[in-house]
Amino acid sequence: MTSDVLNARLIDLIGDRIEAHADELTELDQAIGDGDHGDNMRRGFRAVSAERDALANMTFGEALKKAGMTLVMKVGGASGPLYGSAFMAMGKSTEAMPESRAQAAQLLEAGIEAVKARGKSDVGAKTMLDVLVPVLKSIEAGADIADVRKAADEAVEATKPMLATKGRAAFLGERSVGHIDPGARSSALIVHAVCDALEEK
Amino acid sequence: MTSDVLNARLIDLIGDRIEAHADELTELDQAIGDGDHGDNMRRGFRAVSAERDALANMTFGEALKKAGMTLVMKVGGASGPLYGSAFMAMGKSTEAMPESRAQAAQLLEAGIEAVKARGKSDVGAKTMLDVLVPVLKSIEAGADIADVRKAADEAVEATKPMLATKGRAAFLGERSVGHIDPGARSSALIVHAVCDALEEK
Amino acid sequence: MTDKVSIVIVSHSPEVAKGAADMVRQMVGDDIAIASCGGNSEGGLGTDVAAIMKSIEAVWSPRGVAVLVDLGGAETNSEMAIELLGPEKAKQIVICNAPVVEGAVMAATEAAGGSDLETVRQTAEDFKA
Amino acid sequence: MTDKVSIVIVSHSPEVAKGAADMVRQMVGDDIAIASCGGNSEGGLGTDVAAIMKSIEAVWSPRGVAVLVDLGGAETNSEMAIELLGPEKAKQIVICNAPVVEGAVMAATEAAGGSDLETVRQTAEDFKA
Ligand SMILES: Nc1ncnc2c1ncn2[C@@H]1O[C@H](COP(=O)(O)OP(=O)(O)O)[C@@H](O)[C@H]1O
Ligand SMILES: Nc1ncnc2c1ncn2[C@@H]1O[C@H](COP(=O)(O)OP(=O)(O)O)[C@@H](O)[C@H]1O
Ligand SMILES: [Mg+2]
Ligand SMILES: [Mg+2]
Ligand SMILES: [Mg+2]
Ligand SMILES: [Mg+2]
Numbered sequence: 001m002t003s004d005v006l007n008a009r010l011i012d013l014i015g016d017r018i019e020a021h022a023d024e025l026t027e028l029d030q031a032i033g034d035g036d037h038g039d040n041m042r043r044g045f046r047a048v049s050a051e052r053d054a055l056a057n058m059t060f061g062e063a064l065k066k067a068g069m070t071l072v073m074k075v076g077g078a079s080g081p082l083y084g085s086a087f088m089a090m091g092k093s094t095e096a097m098p099e100s101r102a103q104a105a106q107l108l109e110a111g112i113e114a115v116k117a118r119g120k121s122d123v124g125a126k127t128m129l130d131v132l133v134p135v136l137k138s139i140e141a142g143a144d145i146a147d148v149r150k151a152a153d154e155a156v157e158a159t160k161p162m163l164a165t166k167g168r169a170a171f172l173g174e175r176s177v178g179h180i181d182p183g184a185r186s187s188a189l190i191v192h193a194v195c196d197a198l199e200e201k
Numbered sequence: 202m203t204s205d206v207l208n209a210r211l212i213d214l215i216g217d218r219i220e221a222h223a224d225e226l227t228e229l230d231q232a233i234g235d236g237d238h239g240d241n242m243r244r245g246f247r248a249v250s251a252e253r254d255a256l257a258n259m260t261f262g263e264a265l266k267k268a269g270m271t272l273v274m275k276v277g278g279a280s281g282p283l284y285g286s287a288f289m290a291m292g293k294s295t296e297a298m299p300e301s302r303a304q305a306a307q308l309l310e311a312g313i314e315a316v317k318a319r320g321k322s323d324v325g326a327k328t329m330l331d332v333l334v335p336v337l338k339s340i341e342a343g344a345d346i347a348d349v350r351k352a353a354d355e356a357v358e359a360t361k362p363m364l365a366t367k368g369r370a371a372f373l374g375e376r377s378v379g380h381i382d383p384g385a386r387s388s389a390l391i392v393h394a395v396c397d398a399l400e401e402k
Numbered sequence: 403m404t405d406k407v408s409i410v411i412v413s414h415s416p417e418v419a420k421g422a423a424d425m426v427r428q429m430v431g432d433d434i435a436i437a438s439c440g441g442n443s444e445g446g447l448g449t450d451v452a453a454i455m456k457s458i459e460a461v462w463s464p465r466g467v468a469v470l471v472d473l474g475g476a477e478t479n480s481e482m483a484i485e486l487l488g489p490e491k492a493k494q495i496v497i498c499n500a501p502v503v504e505g506a507v508m509a510a511t512e513a514a515g516g517s518d519l520e521t522v523r524q525t526a527e528d529f530k531a
Numbered sequence: 532m533t534d535k536v537s538i539v540i541v542s543h544s545p546e547v548a549k550g551a552a553d554m555v556r557q558m559v560g561d562d563i564a565i566a567s568c569g570g571n572s573e574g575g576l577g578t579d580v581a582a583i584m585k586s587i588e589a590v591w592s593p594r595g596v597a598v599l600v601d602l603g604g605a606e607t608n609s610e611m612a613i614e615l616l617g618p619e620k621a622k623q624i625v626i627c628n629a630p631v632v633e634g635a636v637m638a639a640t641e642a643a644g645g646s647d648l649e650t651v652r653q654t655a656e657d658f659k660a
Binding site for chain 3: 551601631633658
Binding site for chain 3: 235237240241244273274275276277278279280281282283285286319320368369372
């Protein structure tokens with residue numbers, strides 16, 4: 001698959017996943033947030049999909065930067081600058097699509113660092129980082145695609161017992177315990193979409 | 202003058218003073234508050250004036266209580282519950298119009314205590330209390346009507362160098378210094394109107 | 403809804419009061435009763451004792467009512483309103499010493515969890531901007 | 532107006548942002564420039580990075596801009612907006628760690644007095660509900 005085809009394919013796969021799971025994300029956010037995560041993600045990724053043709057004609061790095069800026073501008077919730085900054089940082093870290101496990105790990109790590117900086121947060125606060133970081137670790141540990149998917153799903157479940165200390169869920173204190181973090185779930189959806197693309201390759 | 206005539210006359214005299222000085226009160230409040238004291242007082246006393254006939258047929262005490270409640274309901278700013286509670290407390294403290302200096306002092310003192318309680322404040326905070334309390338003192342000290350007027354006017358001026366620690370002007374900190382307190386001025390206006398009524402008597 | 407503490411939002415601005423109530427509803431849905439009131443009796447910036455009394459009565463709950471206010475006059479007028487509702491009701495109403503918008507969200511999320519009035523007040527007041 | 536610090540109010544609710552700006556204007560008149568923005572790019576509850584950038588630019592002052600925000604996402608989106616305005620401008624913009632409505636009134640009264648950006652921020656943050 002050439003770069004432009006993969007750019008377009010990734011956009012479609014991520015967009016479709018978000019679209020299909022938007023209500024689920026919103027329900028998760030209703031339990032411990034303001035119930036807009038599905039709407040926010042859909043708004044953001046629809047805007048990215050609307051730029052599909054332009055993005056397909058860019059290098060992988062440029063496309064990531066552009067998509068990141070679109071998320072920043074369109075999402076409307078905290079997840080906008082968080083995912084947006086992650087995409088932009090990943091785009092800055094590489095021009096070309098990663099060719100090796102090491103490069104893939106480096107790319108994701110750049111995104112994670114951006115989320116940490118933008119969110120002033122780290123793992124354990126019951127956020128998207130609690131999926132992204134375990135996924136990075138599994139990649140670094142040599143996991144195959146199925147293992148990466150499993151790592152993501154397990155990480156989502158593992159946010160359930162966590163006490164939220166960042167984002168809106170933190171307002172709930174103890175009452176945030178026992179619910180999956182919506183951003184953790186959306187991160188897993190993106191990870192699955194990337195896995196889909198890699199399997200098609 | 203009978204009680205009902207005096208009730209009506211007091212209402213007219215206070216109402217006219219407030220009406221005539223509303224813009225001045227608003228200007229004072231623009232400097233160290235939100236610029237609505239004139240509007241608030243006018244709204245409140247117009248509502249009292251609208252009940253003039255009913256109030257004229259009540260005892261002095263009942264009329265004060267009723268007028269106080271009207272101020273509470275209509276003024277819309279902090280001065281509403283403050284003046285309103287003062288009027289209501291004065292009305293509770295006596296059925297009949299005061300006949301002696303001692304009774305007049307007692308009446309005013311009841312009003313002052315109500316302002317202190319409602320406003321959680323005392324003299325020196327750059328408020329209406331910085332006029333009402335000096336006026337009470339002058340009455341207790343045996344002042345004649347002209348002296349009472351003078352005590353009120355001097356007390357208004359004396360709020361200028363004060364630092365506001367209560368009400369909106371307190372938000373300005375040091376910048377509240379150098380301006381007359383609007384509530385001090387409106388208190389003086391009411392004192393003057395009462396003096397007018399006493400002189401007509 | 404009356405098995406939970408209710409929330410009343412009192413602002414000088416009707417728009418702030420309504421917008422804050424929208425934000426609260428987005429957070430807690432219909433789990434608790436919320437009323438908002440703002441503006442003086444003529445609709446200008448200010449607060450209205452009668453409207454505050456009506457708002458409190460509209461969301462009355464045996465678990466109590468937490469009132470969020472913005473500046474000076476909103477607090478004084480709310481205190482007056484509570485007093486006029488009588489000592490029996492007044493016992494079950496608190497004014498939170500908290501910012502109006504953020505405090506309303508905090509109070510409401512706590513109330514939605516079924517906490518008592520004192521806990522709701524505490525949570526609102528603990529808010530650090 | 533640009534000889535004073537300007538104020539930008541960012542809320543999830545367009546009504547809160549507008550109502551707070553009304554309250555601020557009632558306090559300080561036209562002494563300082565004030566902008567408000569609220570709602571996501573579709574007008575729902577949320578915040579909009581592009582709108583925040585526009586608001587800051589609309590009231591730009593060499594003395595600086597103090598930004599008041601409500602909850603979580605409003606802060607994250609405002610930080611993003613400031614970063615996107617570039618490092619030169621960012622130096623003269625602060626987000627106040629203060630409640631949105633009360634902080635805006637405090638910041639604005641301080642700014643109207645001619646204080647510098649740091650003092651304005653401090654005054655907003657010192658607000659005790
Ligand atoms: N400071 C933060 N650091 C990392 N992730 C965060 C932070 N704040 C929020 N999040 C993530 O964003 C998700 C919420 O996104 P969303 O609902 O779209 O925004 P909002 O909270 O503004 O409504 C949370 O579930 C969490 O995963
Ligand atoms: N806590 C208080 N105690 C006594 N007087 C007060 C208090 N707060 C405000 N005032 C008086 O009320 C006046 C302001 O009234 P007004 O402008 O009508 O109300 P607001 O401040 O709500 O706009 C002040 O000038 C002051 O004299
Ligand atoms: Mg959300
Ligand atoms: Mg949101
Ligand atoms: Mg005023
Ligand atoms: Mg006022």
